[in-house]
Amino acid sequence: MFSNSRGLAGGLQHLDDGQARWIHWPIAEARLLSSPVELPMYCQSLRHQGKRRIATTVHAVINVPGEPDRAWVACAECTSLMMDGVDVTCA
Numbered sequence: 001m002f003s004n005s006r007g008l009a010g011g012l013q014h015l016d017d018g019q020a021r022w023i024h025w026p027i028a029e030a031r032l033l034s035s036p037v038e039l040p041m042y043c044q045s046l047r048h049q050g051k052r053r054i055a056t057t058v059h060a061v062i063n064v065p066g067e068p069d070r071a072w073v074a075c076a077e078c079t080s081l082m083m084d085g086v087d088v089t090c091a
Helices: 007-012 076-083
Strands: 020-026 057-063 068-074
Touching: 057 076, 068 076
Parallel strands: none
Antiparallel strands: 020 057, 057 068
16 A cells, blocks of 8 residues: 555554655555545546546545545646655655
8 A cells, every 4th residue: 555665664664753644556556445435536636626637646644543634536647746846765
């Protein structure tokens, strides 16, 4: 579920620091999870409100430990905008 360049073990070793985490993964992978939550098909960003852009990525903000505080789906364009300036090599 957590995707990073160091794999699951590398990503989980610092999760007990009390910081919230923003995670994202492809919507096709998220649909494989055994969860009762049904994922929307279209981008939920405000910039695409009223437009039907196919969602490609699931995003969530998680306070450790626990369930997601916020979760949303976004199209590739909005995901790219969210990733601008984010150092994806950091855990």
